[in-house]
Amino acid sequence: MNTRLIILSLFLAGVYLVNDSVYTVGEVEQVIITQFGDPVGKPITTAGIKVKMPFIQEVNPIDKRILEWDGNPSDMPTKDKLYISVDLFARFRISEPLQYFLRLRDERSAQSRLDDILGSETRNAVAKHQLIELIRTTKDRKPSSTFPPGDADRSQEVGALVPISDGRLVVEEQIFDAASKKVLVFGIELLDIRFKRIHYNESVRPKIYDRMISERRQIAERFLSEGNGEAARISGDRLRDLNKIQSEAYKQVEEIRGGADAKATEIYASAYNQSREAVAFYEFTRTMESYKSILAKESTLVLSTDSDLFKYLKTMPQRGLASPH
């Protein structure tokens, strides 16, 4: 019985020994072996199954991948005294694992160091630039027109792009250059820095919103006044054109009528006035015509027997009609 127990314990001890001597290194890990707390040998960077001394040596894995740092958004002023909330992110890699291990030990302290360094470099850069330098990137970009053509002067006044001299990329580079030097001593290689979020601080926002509101109001009022102006112009056109047309009509009508009257008169004259006899004949026939209309049904006529019509009532023709009576 005792033998079995001894064998079993030896077996178990053996298993434990093997377990503590053999370890794996993943594709994403690099490992520092420490002996009694101090690192020994070079960092192990290739993946696979490895061997170490049991009990006295420990495995300290360090990430080999590109790691991310995301700062907390913090408020800082720009050169033109605008308070903004800035949120950066950075990518880094542990390029010297031994140095990293010695100086920092674990990731929490690494992140905290990065917070300090990147935070302060960002503040420096932001304070040296105006806000617009952090927002815009391309210097010579022209905004495309958002209002209908013909309102070109308006789009220049409101909503023009504020000009820059450096731009976002240049500022990011400045932060990167300054910070990457400082983290090198920790065995960290800084790869990249970018602004993730930039926005107006809470306390500044009401002012910005007020400005935006008054800008919009201005645009709205201009639209209304342009509308009214154009409408008044068209109304004026209407009256002017109306007058023009009506007076032209009057003029032409009078001309035509006048011409017609003149022509008619000419025709009459050429007929009635062709000789003195014609004038007399006209007078006679015209007078006869007028009797027809003048003497209406209800008139009373007192006629004399001397009239040519009634002379035969008085006396008969006596001596024949060859000579006048």
Added chain:
Amino acid sequence: MSAFNGSAGGPGGVIEALESLKKRWKLPDWNDGARIWPLLVVCVTVGWAIWSALYTVPSDSVAIVQRFGKYLKTVPPGLHAKIPFGIETAVILPVKRQLKQEFGFATPGSEDLDQGGRADEAEAVAQMVTGDLNAALVEWVVQYRISEPLRFLFEVRMPKETLRYVSESVMREVVGDRTVDEVITVGRQDIENEALVKMQALSRKYAIGVSIDQVQLKDINPPKPVQASFNEVNQAQQEKEKLINEARRAYNKVVPLAMGEKDQRIREADGYRIRRINEAEGDAARFNALFIEYKKAPEVTLRRIYIETLQDILPGVKGKIIVDEATAQVLPLLNLSSNGQTP
């Protein structure tokens, strides 16, 4: 030797049967505890080994297999086996499926936790500063695929999180170069195109192993306190159009009508002219014809006309009094009764 051997019956008989069963199948004795446990352990271990060795790769994925942590192979869809007990590990990645990430808003109930970001952040993500130092709220979606699974697993620690950084940073860069009017109205397509190109370049540089297929803008709005005044601008624009249209309508109502009336009056005048001339010519012709006849026989014509005329008139005249000039006795008393009858 058992006390219940043979003659006792009932319980004794059952145990006898079990004993004979044990002997036949060479099963270990129930009471032999030292041997049952190893057997149980072996059974469980074998079962667990089989269970942890088999894995299925869905049709839209591949599996990355590592042995002792070192990369071994990439495995296509199907049922496969690996060495169990943690010696080999298989990580399944959906390389053919289109994945998406949402920014500035969140669709509830999505499986992928990286899809929406943190819920309380949605508004912070959407807020942006534009190139004319105004503010806007921008929502968008990025659609991507895991195109290089090895890079995705081994190059960057948090590739999906990194993709979110890339997306937010690029979108802010693109929006930051534009005016708030462009962002809200005409610049959408432009922004999507430029953001896509920049995000693709950046994700290639960062080697996260994804390929970005599409950037789609969703809602874009001015910040809430300002929205009312943006609407005012739209309304003012429409009001301007309305005022101009009304003025034009009034013009069109009146002026063409006036032109028509002018034409009408001119034509009327023309008609008058033609009538006057025709009448004059007619009258003149009639006169001329009569005059020619008159000149042939003047006296007779005159008399004829005279008598004809009076013949026409006098019957119609009710009151006719024929008085002799020589009669001096008649009192010139006119009987102007209402119907003018001859006395």
